[in-house]
Amino acid sequence: MPTGLKVALLAALLSLAANIAVVGFIRWQTYDDSAARIHRDVIEEAAVLEAVYATGDEAALRRAITDILVVRDPHYFAALLSPDGRPEAGNVAAIQRKPVAGYRIGRLRPLGARTDVDAAYTLRRLDSGDWLLSGRSFGQRLAFEQTLERSLLLALAIAVLLGLGAGYVLARYVNRRVRDIATVADRIGDGDMTHRVPLSGGDDAFDGLARQINRMLDRIAALMEELRLLTDCLAHDLRSPLGRLRARIDAALSAEDEARREALLAGVVQEADSLMRILTTVLEIGRAEAMASRAQFASLDPGDLVAELAEMYEPIVEEAGVELRLDKAAALPPLFGHRQLLAQAITNLIDNALAYAPGAELTLFARLEGDTLRLGVADRGPGIAPEDRAEARRQFGRLNAARSTAGAGLGLALVEAVAHLHHGQLELEDNHPGLIAALAIPVRATR
Amino acid sequence: MGRKILLVEDDRETADYLIRGLTEEGHSVEHVSDGREGLFLATGQTFDLIILDRMVPALDGLSVLKALRAANVETPVLILSALASVSDRIEGLESGSDDYLVKPFSFAELLARVNALLRRSEARSSAADPRLIVGDLEIDPLARTVKRGGRLIELKPREYKLLEYFARNKGRVVTRTMLLEQVWDYHFDPGTNVIDVHVSRLRRKLEDGFDEPILHTVRGAGYRLGQSS
Numbered sequence: 001m002p003t004g005l006k007v008a009l010l011a012a013l014l015s016l017a018a019n020i021a022v023v024g025f026i027r028w029q030t031y032d033d034s035a036a037r038i039h040r041d042v043i044e045e046a047a048v049l050e051a052v053y054a055t056g057d058e059a060a061l062r063r064a065i066t067d068i069l070v071v072r073d074p075h076y077f078a079a080l081l082s083p084d085g086r087p088e089a090g091n092v093a094a095i096q097r098k099p100v101a102g103y104r105i106g107r108l109r110p111l112g113a114r115t116d117v118d119a120a121y122t123l124r125r126l127d128s129g130d131w132l133l134s135g136r137s138f139g140q141r142l143a144f145e146q147t148l149e150r151s152l153l154l155a156l157a158i159a160v161l162l163g164l165g166a167g168y169v170l171a172r173y174v175n176r177r178v179r180d181i182a183t184v185a186d187r188i189g190d191g192d193m194t195h196r197v198p199l200s201g202g203d204d205a206f207d208g209l210a211r212q213i214n215r216m217l218d219r220i221a222a223l224m225e226e227l228r229l230l231t232d233c234l235a236h237d238l239r240s241p242l243g244r245l246r247a248r249i250d251a252a253l254s255a256e257d258e259a260r261r262e263a264l265l266a267g268v269v270q271e272a273d274s275l276m277r278i279l280t281t282v283l284e285i286g287r288a289e290a291m292a293s294r295a296q297f298a299s300l301d302p303g304d305l306v307a308e309l310a311e312m313y314e315p316i317v318e319e320a321g322v323e324l325r326l327d328k329a330a331a332l333p334p335l336f337g338h339r340q341l342l343a344q345a346i347t348n349l350i351d352n353a354l355a356y357a358p359g360a361e362l363t364l365f366a367r368l369e370g371d372t373l374r375l376g377v378a379d380r381g382p383g384i385a386p387e388d389r390a391e392a393r394r395q396f397g398r399l400n401a402a403r404s405t406a407g408a409g410l411g412l413a414l415v416e417a418v419a420h421l422h423h424g425q426l427e428l429e430d431n432h433p434g435l436i437a438a439l440a441i442p443v444r445a446t447r
Numbered sequence: 448m449g450r451k452i453l454l455v456e457d458d459r460e461t462a463d464y465l466i467r468g469l470t471e472e473g474h475s476v477e478h479v480s481d482g483r484e485g486l487f488l489a490t491g492q493t494f495d496l497i498i499l500d501r502m503v504p505a506l507d508g509l510s511v512l513k514a515l516r517a518a519n520v521e522t523p524v525l526i527l528s529a530l531a532s533v534s535d536r537i538e539g540l541e542s543g544s545d546d547y548l549v550k551p552f553s554f555a556e557l558l559a560r561v562n563a564l565l566r567r568s569e570a571r572s573s574a575a576d577p578r579l580i581v582g583d584l585e586i587d588p589l590a591r592t593v594k595r596g597g598r599l600i601e602l603k604p605r606e607y608k609l610l611e612y613f614a615r616n617k618g619r620v621v622t623r624t625m626l627l628e629q630v631w632d633y634h635f636d637p638g639t640n641v642i643d644v645h646v647s648r649l650r651r652k653l654e655d656g657f658d659e660p661i662l663h664t665v666r667g668a669g670y671r672l673g674q675s676s
Binding site: 266269272276277280284296308311312313315316319340343344347351 | 534549553605635636637641644645648
């Protein structure tokens with residue numbers, strides 16, 4: 001069954017159910033009540049006359065009917081009918097149906113009237129074969145209720161039609177919104193990543209869905225762009241070490257001197273190692289981005305981690321003539337994370353700081369600010385200009401000024417990937433002067 | 448002294464290169480090229496060391512390793528793998544291997560690790576004097592004290608750990624990566640010469656005031672603790 005038809009039927013059914021409920025409620029509140037009252041009155045009044053007949057005879061009954069009719073209640077009927085239904089006494093001129101014993105609702109003509117009225121009455125057969133009739137006309141209230149009931153039924157019929165109409169309109173609307181999304185999905189599927197789902201501006205659930213889909217498409221497009229950039233840059237950055245590698249091998253092949261050949265081959269090994277390193281780091285980034293390493297997450301003390309790395313790097317930083325400081329908050333919450341990747345990320349930040357910011361001091365910090373844990377490095381170097389920061393995060397996107405410095409190209413991209421793996425991000429801020437580079441990790445997300 | 452090594456490696460070229468090198472070092476090498484055969488040999492005979500490629504036909508390296516450990520074969524295992532990421536390394540180590548080496552590797556690196564593993568299996572069988580003696584250097588792992596020529600040398604905790612690792616592999620080459628993994632428990636390449644600086648600090652403390660060097664740099668490979676001989 002097509003979705004549009006389903007939606008239409010559902011809407012019509014729901015509208016019908018709601019209307020039946022309302023109509024039923026009104027009917028139950030009114031008709032049922034007065035009908036029951038009339039039924040009760042008729043039975044009671046009949047019982048009085050029957051009691052008279054039971055204690056006396058038919059003559060006493062005739063007298064009792066005459067006495068009662070003295071009151072002249074226009075809604076009350078009492079009569080004696082012949083066995084074939086002709087009135088003999090009382091205020092009834094005629095009944096429309098053949099007399100049958102029991103409670104009836106039917107039409108009868110009051111004495112002296114020209115038209116029949118709706119009434120409820122009981123008939124009882126007397127020993128002589130005559131009938132005792134006792135009843136009440138419905139009066140205005142019940143007549144009104146009967147009209148009301150007819151109106152309600154009519155309303156119900158209209159409601160069904162309206163429900164079908166509403167269902168049709170709704171189905172068309174839903175179909176159109178869904179088709180908008182499906183069209184975009186088709187175009188994206190055909191490889192055109194530029195399409196986005198249009199928003200109606202109404203801020204409804206469809207717009208919410210459209211926004212979500214658009215966000216997802218933006219993210220996919222960004223990832224594809226990153227991937228394209230990565231392969232481009234990888235090709236570019238591998239070209240020069242590969243070129244050097246080849247040149248050294250050529251030189252080694254043609255070298256006459258044993259010592260010189262050995263030196264050249266040592267250089268070859270170095271180049272090969274640096275190539276391996278680049279490839280390994282690219283794989284690490286890919287893995288961290290694919291969140292594949294979460295299996296190795298464990299609870300760790302971020303303060304200990306930073307202290308350990310400070311201890312590890314203290315000698316080499318000192319040898320570079322830089323003072324290494326450790327700024328570690330006293331009580332840090334435990335971090336559920338990947339120790340190796342976090343250490344590698346922070347190590348990258350230290351390496352970067354050493355390579356680009358040969359300043360006077362370097363601070364390794366672990367702080368808690370609100371719900372965010374910040375682990376990172378603050379240096380006193382030239383920093384990175386705000387407009388260059390996005391470029392700095394990008395894989396291989398070494399800043400032009402720093403192009404000549406070997407190595408650190410992949411650094412920040414890996415740090416960012418590790419931060420994302422921990423539901424956080426890489427923050428680059430001004431240290432006035434210098435750069436603060438930190439992994440900002442929400443504490444709650446790490447549990 | 449030659450030892451018996453089982454090599455499970457399907458790449459012909461790597462296998463030849465390893466067999467030649469290890470045989471030159473005086474070890475005898477048994478070579479198979481698929482995992483099932485490797486498992487069969489390893490459970491049937493006694494080896495001093497198993498070198499296991501992670502991706503071999505019939506049964507992959509990690510499965511072989513798990514089966515071996517499940518069968519209570521405690522022979523040290525060195526895993527070789529082209530999978531270089533930190534996660535892969537840790538997975539390899541967690542599945543019960545004693546060491547993990549990423550391809551491509553230098554033969555010096557492999558040899559250093561092979562010797563360290565063989566040395567460890569030796570040490571397991573002979574537990575006697577807990578003190579470690581290297582020439583005139585005396586290390587007491589229980590008291591965590593270091594003396595050279597009877598003179599007490601003050602070391603920081605990390606320096607002590609570094610020295611103890613050297614001493615447990617005395618006379619053998621220890622590579623930078625081995626130090627990073629064993630002393631710091633980091634399984635990635637920090638790219639800078641962090642380890643060198645720590646080693647040269649330790650060396651200064653050990654050799655300050657003594658004529659004879661004891662901690663040597665082995666060019667293209669790593670370091671070696673021992674008398675120069």
